[in-house]
Amino acid sequence: MGKVYYVSKNVGLGMLVLAVAALATIIALSIAYDKERAKNRGKPGDEATDSTSMPPPPTTPFIPKEPWDHYRLPDSLVPLSYNVTLWPRLEPDARGMFVFTGHSAVVFRCVKETDLIIIHSNKLNLTTFYGHHAKLTGLGKATVPTIQKSWLVVKTEYLVLQLHSRLAVGSLYLLYTEFLGELADDLQGFYRSEYIEDGVKKVVATSQMQATYARKTFPCFDEPAMKAVFNVIIIHDRATVALSNGRDIDTVDSVIDGVPVSVTTFEPTERMSTYLLAFIVSDFVKIQSTQNNSLLVRIWARRKAIADRQGDYALSVTGPILQFYEHYYNATYPLSKSDQIALPDFNAGAMENWGLITYRETALLYDPMLSSTGNKERVTTVISHELAHMWFGNLVTLQWWNDLWLNEGFASYVEYLGADYAEPTWNIKDQIILSDVHKVFAVDALASSHPLSRREEEVNNPAEISEMFNTISYSKGAAVLRMLSEFLTEPVFAKGLSSYLNTFAFNNTVYTDLWDHLQKAVENTPGMHIPHTVHNIMNHWTLQMGFPVVTIDTRTGSITQKHFLLDPDSVVDRPSQFNYTWFVPIKWMKTGVEQQQYWLLQKTDINSQMRVSGEDWVLANTNVSGYFRVNYDLYNWDRLLSLLSTNHQALSIINRAQIIDDTFNLARYNQINAVGYACGMGVEGCRELIKSWYRQWMENPHHNPIHPNLKSTVYCSAIAFGGVEEWDFAWRMFKNATLASEASRLRAAMSCTKAPWLLNRYLEYTLDPTKIRKQDATSTIQYVARNIVGMPLAWNFVRARWGYIFQQYGKGSFSFSNLINGITKRFSSEFELQELKKFKEENLHVGFGSATLALEQAIEKTTANIKWVTENKAHVLKWFTEESK
Template sequence: MPKEQFGFESDKDKESGGHFFTTFQIVLICIVGACVIIAVGCMCALLPDRSCEPRIKPEPTVTEPRLTTLSPTPTEELWSGRLTHDLIPESYELYLKPYLYDIDLGVGDRIYTFDGRVKIHFRCETATTMVTLHMLNITIHESTLSDSDGNEVDIESNSFTPEYDFVHFHVAEELVTGTDYVLEIEYLGELWAGLSGFYRSSYEEDGETKWLAASQMQPTSARRALPCFDEPDFKAVFQTQIEHRNDMVALSNGIETNVNKSETDGWLITEYKATPIMSTYLLAFIVGYFNYTEIYTDSGIRFRVWSRPEAVNTTVYARDIGSNITTYYEKYFNISFPLEKQDMIAVPGLSFWAMENWGLITFQETALLYDSRVNSASNKQYVASSLSHELTHQWFGNLVTCLWWDDLWLNEGFASYVEGLGVENAEPYWGMNEQFVNVDLQPVFDLDALGTSHPVLVPVNSPDEINEIFDSISYSKGASILRMLNDILGEDVFVSGLNAYLITHRKDNAKTDDLWAALTEADKGMGDNNVKQIMDTWTLQMGFPVVDFRRIDDTHFNASQEHFLINPDAGVDDRYGDLGYLWYIFLTYTQKTDVNFEMPNTMWIEKEPWALVTLSSPMEADDWFLANIQHYGYYRVNYDNENWARLIQQLVDNHSVFPTENRAQLISDALTLARVGRVDYPIALDLTLYMESEEDYVPWEALLGVISYITDMFSRHYGYGSLERYMQKKVQTLYNDLTWIDDPVNDPHLTQFNRVNAIGTSCKYRNQDCLDQASALFQEYMTNDANNIDNSPDYEINPISPNLKTTVYCYGIQEGGQEEWEFGWRKYKETLDAAEKSNWILALSYSQAPWILSRYLDYSLDVNSVRSQDSNTVIVYVSQNYIGRSIAWNYLRSNWETYKEYYGGSANLLSDIISDVTEDFNTELELEELIAFGEGNNLGSATRAYEQAIEVTNTNIAWMSTSADTVADWFTDNAPAIGE
């Protein structure tokens, strides 16, 4: 720090004519300052805690309570931000009373609060004179402590450690080891608008604002709802009461046992059955205007799906498939669901797409509600996958919980893998097993190929660090390596090991090694694999390998492995350990001469740089070799040029020889490897030549995923025109075959998905017929709406198939002007269907008018214009519009503090915004601006995302320098001439 910052003279000061201090003046100022500090300290000790630590104001109608004095505790006395295990909670008795309509200070600003009272029953494991809990934005009215015999223990004072959200109760006598105690706290909390803790949200109904209270505790926000031991290994039983207005519904984790009249007129008190022993992050409370549909599962569980009353008819699909999947999981895990009821509720205003609270799962409305008259097949699959994921957690996460957040992947990776099994069982014709490569495996490769990625099992401490790992590494990579492990062990061994793991650790916490131990035991006498030894290489180091096959002779290949990095020159983050960036790789392979995809050849590369692969038959003249059958392995594959050429020829001759997963893999691997120079771009792009004959969704989805990178990089490059003509040609056959005639009832699920891709891709690459069709349907919709004098439901006047709405809305607005945009904006505001709102949120970003995009960004930060849960997607979508890229980036930089305030309590929204808004940066100027942005701002939980954004930008710049012209030349040679 420069010395002039301390008030010393500098040459710069003299030249600028600043004010200078003598030594005597400096000493005098220091003495006066010390006196002021002492005086302020005395005042803080004598005044209520709100004077020293800003808190919310209490309800004015209540007599001013006696507040417990809080004074700062020096942070250096605490060894870390983790609680000690001196005290272990056993149960909580919790009472809450939220005020959603009843507090008005009469000064224009309403204060939304809740009254709380909690009795914490805990056991003393180690003698101590201090009870430490987590607490955030809560004002304590009164607290008492007593032992199990009812003898009161005097609380002498309270203190707090804000950086850890700790509140400390200092007691007059030492708590006795082995003794049970009860701490009772009366308090006041804030129902804030931050989408975490116990918070408020709202929606519009018939022009009236309807308020609700909801909760989102994961990962570290239960402390906003009650003082508690807010770490996952401090499991306890929770018995809850909620006092609420009698015209509202109140829900919690347990089934309701009593509903009694309150002493307050017009209010009720609902009591709930005690929960099983569980972590604080699974607590859930909902108060508001909701209705439900109901069914009972085969084992007698009461299964309800709740929504706003106007949307209750759209809960039926979730109710039916949810009860079906619950029954399936009881059989799959061989453990009965441990509660008497399962509530699922669509919450208007939720930061996560869903949350697995035990017995009361919360969802964003798009993730739970489905109306076949309005919503698409992808909406339906999203609902099925979302609820299947959360139901998995009822066993894997809730029954057995990760010991600490560094094992978050145990919860999320497993749920992300098994969710597909649940949907596959309920909807067997959707091809969920095939779709896995598009949904999870190939997308997470992009993040995990960065040197700023992180291991699956990563050490975390602070809330910011915890929030950072709610990313696709924990979810999708976790799911991918479990899918790979299932392939290694076999389904029977895998399920047997899971069952043993759940039974051994039920109602307890577990670590990754506990799962490996259970699976190793299950594999004894079968494969006899050392699961920990294998899987440590996939969980304790970031990234994944590329396996390079080079032919030695007619019967042998050399297989070498290397850590794959999309930008090798950037290096690897050294914050984490590694195992030499070598992996235990279970290799599966076959060849044309002796092809077998059901029972392929297998071998291990045992954490060595290379291994010798022996073929079952000698290679013939046109024989090809293919590895990683059905893309089960979490690695990419490269071949010598001759083998690539033979694979390309096979695709052209008869692509159906290869499973759909492998066709997707070949395209994804080759084009990604070409980005780093491991495959020549002409060879990689030749793999797409056959696509005019491809009719299956999974390979097409893979192609669109990897070709989008080139498209985005070419948005300001001369090669874009040739790319556009090439893609028009490749998709034309699919576009012609599938047509605009959509039949959601009779068309197979993946055919519907493929039609959406065919039409969307044709419009994206400016097939004029496609753009004309989209514009015509949009104009017809506008005309029907203008002529709707009978106020018929929107689905009756909307001529657009639910599957094609997103495409038509987007390109109708893109090809239109202000009138079309204003129509879309009005429809967004009017519709009550959450999925329809999401369609419009995306479509409105397609405007080609910069001023409209700028205004749209302003709307996104106005809660009266755009729902808070949608606002982050607005800036992301605008940034993906080539015209809006710089507009969104400038807006983010100018409004960063506003975004931080808006999303400060949400786990990963800020990270997503930074990652997505900057992902197409590919110039030195953009890199300079990005670096300057990080140097000038506190990025908090978005720090990792920012570091990755810099790496991605550097990678993009390098690609533009080394590959763009080569790729442009290939498209020029292979695209049809203009006018053909």
């Protein structure tokens, strides 16, 4: 059972009014929905005249002419193994630059005759050998051709070697390169992270290879299907420790070029993809445990963080979660150790590098005295997500990035299962509805959405790959896989999953391989029946975008499905081979009694069992097991409303949430929201209480009287109520914070001020990495945009500095699209729409990278918002006016 919270009578009544108001809109929205359907009938010839449907201005397409013009590698060479040696310098050179040097030898097999070697290399200065960038030798009896010429291709990020003769099919060759790269602070490839500890600036050399950054570290065949074994050696300062994917097997002291160093050799990796590599040099320390008498589990972090026991919780849950996955997958953990490390500068939330998982500090570290329960929950779910990848994604890897959704969607689903095993009293599995299903509904209801699985040719260059790391891939992927598990049942799903992982271990797949093994599990399960094959059912959900709204008329038993769009008049340009019809598994109940699962396989059907009369009612999509919305006839809505008013516990919490969210909004029965609502609505005494708590802290910065669970709300409200004194205090506490989650709360809270000059100053801070870390820049701008005062300031700031922001943060960041989404979320006027379009036109020469689709969606959402406001603001104003009388 969760913690019980008590609220004042006024607050309780306020929350009740909100909930009832949301439920009351069910009737209005149901009627409006029916009217909209009726209005749209008979208008197939109507054409959109809005300028957003106009084609973009013509551009000159890039037409590849040579093999090195293509972003995809040729299929003539296959890597087998690498020997990689890296030496990062943690002190600047004479030019003030941080650099790393290294050399690499890759053994590859020729599988098709070719006189070209094309291998990825980006932003590396390569040593020349006899006028060429690499040395080529033959292994065994292979005759090695001489190199005619070699060059670097900036656009496609290749090193190209033109040979005098062809390589022989079946023969093995070795390509040796030496290189120098910048250990920059760009959060990509092999990069530099800096932090202050005990007044001393310290430097960490760390890495982020996903999706296309291994090529910034050493020349490699940098595609997920190009798996190989990696033998790694790291040269580093003797006062530091080196980490990589494999367990260290030897560390010796040496002197190289007059510099005393340590040389650490690691065990060979398993056969793996380049994007899962990790290399780290730091003076971090660890805590550790041993699982099953052999598996070494370690948590690494800054010395002070470990001394403050901030890594203890992560260590305590890692073992149980690993045990859960071993049982769930029916496959032992495939490596000899599991390292997890918290980094001061890290762009993603976490990264599943095989055997060495990297995290933002907020995602791994937890202080039992200072952190909130929300922080604890985040640590558990992120660890569970990344450990899920150790099998699904790492052991078995999707062949290309077009199927990224299966990798990330799967981990986003089973993270709830792993976390539930580690913390069974939290009921965390229910939160997938709020955190994933309802969140992605808002995006997938746009005409500019996209299918989960794209064609390979749609995802080529690094920006297109980065764009795949979006809400559709993660949250919709999780939602449809949860639906699949629900209609197959969890035991059948797990059986097929285990077969898939054990069959393809250390290899690559396409998403249909999983369907094959799930289908076999169905066929091998007595009594198991589904109306079509797993392939046919899931193709309807993965190969077309969007989702249906299922409308049930309980007077007639009529059931229909229709593509749900935020704006019903929007034009869907993307064709669908299934004509936007889904195979919909509907779990349902009648008057509290669970019924046999029903499948809606066409646009319209009749189910006599769903006809009801009297006080009986129907509730479909119980526990929100399916990825679709539900609408009913007015009479059934009335009966459900009556039920919720008299006996709300007759329905599960999830379905109560579903009913409200399917119609208007979701209201939740806790203390954090109660305080936020109370202050926002001007409840007497709330402002004074918040200000007094914050003032007590300001008077004694070493003692914070605010409960961890209330800090986010209290900080934000106090800064909003206050002025420069409160803001500057928060800034000092932010800069001095030793707990990452505390710094994150303060960073968000400082965006709550109502003073425009403070918000503008804060926005300027985001461009200074000594004030706001690069990993936090775009999210800080989004925080300012949430503030109604800050929204136009953030928008003007981004427009004025788009070129700089894009170059610094945008080109390859998975989360960069969130910046556009966050700033434009509340756009709802014609003026804002025209500004968006102008912004697009004025920056076509700069580009939008991974935010390209987000900008199109922002234009579509703004258009839909304008229409909604125009059609509904008078009705809403009238409703509020009447309710207040």
